[in-house]
Amino acid sequence: MDAKSYNTCVQDWADALFRFACKSTGNEEDARDIVQNSFETLWQKKENVPLEKGKSFLFQVAYNQSIDLYRKKRRVHLTDTITSQETMKPSNPDLKRILERALAKLDEQARALVLLKDYEGYKYDEIAQITGLSDTQVKVYLHRARKTMKNYLISVERII
Amino acid sequence: MINLENYEEYLILYVDDELDDDAIKALMAFLEQHPNLKKELELYQRTKLPLETAIMLSGKQDLQKNESKKIAIQPWWRYYAAAAALLLIVFTAYKWMNKTTDNTIQNELDIVKNDTANTITQPIINEPESDTIPKQVIVQNTQSIHTKPLHQHSTSVAPINTSQHTTKPTKAEEKIQSSTENPVPENPIVFVKEEESKTEEVIVEPIKNVIPNKPLQTPVAKEKKFKKGLLAKLFINAEKQEGLEHLKNQVEEKVATVKSLNENLKNTSVEFKIGNKELLVLNF
Numbered sequence: 001m002d003a004k005s006y007n008t009c010v011q012d013w014a015d016a017l018f019r020f021a022c023k024s025t026g027n028e029e030d031a032r033d034i035v036q037n038s039f040e041t042l043w044q045k046k047e048n049v050p051l052e053k054g055k056s057f058l059f060q061v062a063y064n065q066s067i068d069l070y071r072k073k074r075r076v077h078l079t080d081t082i083t084s085q086e087t088m089k090p091s092n093p094d095l096k097r098i099l100e101r102a103l104a105k106l107d108e109q110a111r112a113l114v115l116l117k118d119y120e121g122y123k124y125d126e127i128a129q130i131t132g133l134s135d136t137q138v139k140v141y142l143h144r145a146r147k148t149m150k151n152y153l154i155s156v157e158r159i160i
Numbered sequence: 161m162i163n164l165e166n167y168e169e170y171l172i173l174y175v176d177d178e179l180d181d182d183a184i185k186a187l188m189a190f191l192e193q194h195p196n197l198k199k200e201l202e203l204y205q206r207t208k209l210p211l212e213t214a215i216m217l218s219g220k221q222d223l224q225k226n227e228s229k230k231i232a233i234q235p236w237w238r239y240y241a242a243a244a245a246l247l248l249i250v251f252t253a254y255k256w257m258n259k260t261t262d263n264t265i266q267n268e269l270d271i272v273k274n275d276t277a278n279t280i281t282q283p284i285i286n287e288p289e290s291d292t293i294p295k296q297v298i299v300q301n302t303q304s305i306h307t308k309p310l311h312q313h314s315t316s317v318a319p320i321n322t323s324q325h326t327t328k329p330t331k332a333e334e335k336i337q338s339s340t341e342n343p344v345p346e347n348p349i350v351f352v353k354e355e356e357s358k359t360e361e362v363i364v365e366p367i368k369n370v371i372p373n374k375p376l377q378t379p380v381a382k383e384k385k386f387k388k389g390l391l392a393k394l395f396i397n398a399e400k401q402e403g404l405e406h407l408k409n410q411v412e413e414k415v416a417t418v419k420s421l422n423e424n425l426k427n428t429s430v431e432f433k434i435g436n437k438e439l440l441v442l443n444f
Contacts, residue, residue, distance in 0.1 A: 003227040010223045018217035023209075032217075039223045099209055117176060118209035124178060146172050149207040 001046040001054065009054040010039060016120060017058050023103070023115050024066040034069070038062045059120065060130045063112050070108035098156050102149040110145040117142060162190040167197060175204045265400055273403045 001009075017038060021031035038061040042049060049057050103111055109131075116122045116130065124138045131138070162170050170187050173179050179187065191198050430442035 003225050007224045007227065010220055014220040014223060015216045018220075019212060019215045022215060035217060036223065043225060095206070096210070099207070102207070103209070114209065119211060121177075124176075142176065143169065143172050146175065146204055146207050147168075150203045153203060153206055 001042075001049050001051055003046075005051045005054070006043055006046050008051070009042065009058065013055050013058055014039070017062055020059065020112075020115050020119055021062055021066060023119070024063075024108070024112050025069055026104070030069055034062050034065045037065060056126065056130055059116065059122075063116070063131055066112060067108055098153065099149070102152040105148060105152055106145050110141050110148075113138060113142050114145050114149075162186055164194075167194075168200070171197075171201050171204050174201070175208055265397055269400050269403055273407075 014035065018031055018035050021034040022028060025031055025034065038058050041061050042054065042058055045057075103114065106114065113127060113131070116127050122130065124135050124142075127133070128135050128138045133141070167187075167190060170179070170183070170190075174184065174187055191201065430440075431438060432440040
């Protein structure tokens with residue numbers, strides 16, 4: 001990968017990476033740091049990373065940094081600090097917030113898996129390569145996360 | 161085979177888009193048989209996060225790098241270049257110093273050769289018409305040699321193997337040394353014979369035959385021995401000893417000549433007769 005390819009990765013994946021880091025950490029400043037560190041790491045190792053592997057490399061670095069950050073802080077709050085505009089479905093105006101709260105119920109690892117699956121559309125095997133987990137582990141962790149979020153949705157709707 | 165025990169797993173796989181076409185058909189068929197499970201499928205579908213494309217990173221152009229093709233020299237290349245330059249300088253200086261030393265040694269050796277050649281070729285024994293002039297010549301030669309101190313040639317000369325030059329002086333050499341220690345030799349052996357040759361021609365001829373056209377070089381041998389003793393203390397490179405060996409050989413020849421002369425003297429006798437009557441017989 002040369003400098004031109006690196007800049008292409010910045011154009012294509014900087015926003016997605018930032019989105020992932022925001023949802024994973026729940027903090028915009030931490031997300032910016034993660035994104036900057038991820039691209040810096042890619043620049044340093046660009047000679048060994050082909051262009052087609054650039055995206056997975058970036059998300060792998062971002063995932064590891066978010067996990068490390070979670071372990072340092074031991075607590076993640078999905079707050080309303082994301083100041084950018086967000087689109088909302090008219091039929092379910094509160095669904096997004098409910099999902100955010102449901103996502104916050106998950107641990108850092110499960111949350112990252114759900115984000116990689118839903119935001120970036122990675123397959124189980126691709127998520128396994130990024131996170132360093134096995135295919136079976138990815139499947140089991142995602143299933144647990146889905147069940148947890150479904151149960152939370154049921155509990156909220158019952159309350160509502 | 162989808163059943164009531166594993167249907168939930170298939171529902172999640174369907175939501176995650178991990179089922180192939182055959183598995184999807186089977187799941188749909190199972191849900192048709194169990195319509196109450198369709199609501200559960202909808203709940204799992206609602207857990208899928210919607211893509212928030214509105215969240216964008218501001219200032220991402222700051223993450224981009226310059227695409228100019230400048231090749232940065234790695235720091236370690238600089239170290240190698242500096243080391244190579246230093247080695248080249250040291251090698252050049254070493255070669256220059258060796259060349260200068262060789263030239264100096266060669267010049268000094270030439271000077272030594274010229275000095276010894278001049279002392280060898282200079283006639284020490286003149287015509288026997290006057291007995292004082294040869295004495296003066298010898299003295300002058302001796303002084304001319306000694307006025308050139310040998311330490312002037314000892315600046316850059318390698319040490320010489322002193323064992324080759326330290327020889328115990330023979331009796332003839334000792335006589336020569338003792339005869340030349342005085343500023344003016346009292347009775348040089350040469351001149352005694354020359355004087356007697358005027359009156360006793362028979363006696364002188366053997367001496368002349370012994371030394372045909374060769375000037376006696378007793379002072380020179382002494383001077384060479386003196387010089388050889390000093391040379392032994394000089395630092396002369398082994399490669400430069402050829403000239404010294406030549407000098408040594410010549411000195412040895414002269415010493416042998418003197419020795420033979422001494423032997424002849426032993427077998428020489430002088431007789432004074434008046435008529436047939438012997439007055440005096442001198443045996444040497």
